[in-house]
Amino acid sequence: MFFEINKSSNNSFSNSHNLVRDIWLNCDDGWKITDLAVARVYSKGYVEHCAMDVRFFTDLLNDPSPKYQGNFLAIIVYGDGSIAFTHDIHRATPLAMSHRPFLITNLLTDSVENVWADRTLSITPAGVIDENYFDPYGDSTIVIQSRKGIITQLYEAIDKKFEKFLTHNTQKIKVFLSGGIDTLCLFSFLKKHTDNFELCNYEHIDFTKTYCNKKYLIDQYWGYKQIHLWKDPTVLLTGATGDENLLRSPGTINLVLMHYGLDILDLLGPEHYHYQYLTADKLKPLYKSQRENTEFIELCKDYQKLCRQILNINLHDHQHWHLDNTLTLTPFKDLELCKLMLSLPKEDLLDQMLNAGISKELISLNDPELLEGISNQKNHNTQENLYKVYSKYC
Secondary structure: OOEEEEOOOOOOOOEEEEEEOOEEEEEOOOOEEEEOOOEEEEEEEEEOOOOOOHHHHHHHOOOOOOOOOEEEEEEEEEOOOOEEEEEOOOOOOOOEEEOOOOEEEOOOOOOOEEOOOOEEEEEOOOOOEEEEEOOOOOOOOOOOOOHHHHHHHHHHHHHHHHHHHHHHOOOEEEEOOOOOHHHHHHHHHHHHHOOOOEEOOOOOEOOOHHHHHHHHHHOOOHHHHOOOEOOOOEEEEOOOOHHHHOOOOHHHHHHHHHHOOOOHHHHOOOOOOOHHHHOOHHHHHHHHHHHHOHHHHHHOOOHHHHHHHHHHHHHOOOOOOOEOOEEEEOOOOOHHHHHHHHOOOHHHHHHHHHHOHHHHHHHHHHOHHHHHHOOOEOOEOOOOOOHHHHHHHO
């Protein structure tokens, strides 16, 4: 889902569409055009609960504010020449804009300014870009609950995502297991509901027009250095934002531990799953700067304010938002999951931070044998145990 909207067509993209007057959408493959009685919609991606069809977009016409879980962007061109942008409630893609020259894009350069993920864009009939604020957080009050209760809610929420998506998905699904815990966790849910997928034991990139022409810009996003691309319509299951929303990300872990007066470097030992990952020398300056930052010190005194800040950080951590005809299925991209994790008691948070204990328990509820495929240390020799999974399911 890489694109730019400006005042001319751009042949370096796979497609160019004249939206209205002199405003053009230049984009990769995989976008769909839906004609309604009073508007035309250019869209890409998915929503969890239904197909993105005429009925879905008709319901969005009067109120295009983000409200649905999924991973999509839609550009609604109305009959009066105005244009509205909408997307999933926790926007997957970055956005940036410039008034002069006129430009909206998710291929960032120094000449554009970021559009924060708590706002959408619109273009007036006169061609002026406006920003529109909305609430992507919902109720962010955190109430501490039991581990058992949180596990049940997490399991039901993730399970429901697959159940809903599979009722309307028509494209083939591919899974590539990295040896990390997030794709294994999601794979455990997928295979519970269907055997209609391919477990890929190979890496694949088709050299499409947009990918080849824009790779130098696409590569600025680390998630697209770890991607597969098929030129034919495909859904790729990814664990994007699993670290972040399931509380295994270094910066947010450190902030939570600061609230409890703990130090990650004192807690971790070689026996822990996250030991090599979280004790890496490159992370130590981050921990130090957070612990010495007076704003963070004050923030961490109030758990509710700290949780709100973590939600804000995760909202703006964009990782996978499709590429040409390959759609990235990202069930962990949901702040509601992060709210549940933040509701865990301290000892259970520590289990997740040190050993990914909550994530492992979710896998065990579906297929405990999949735990054998996890690498012994996060991001270290990640493929060491994958043969145990691939030999069983390939």
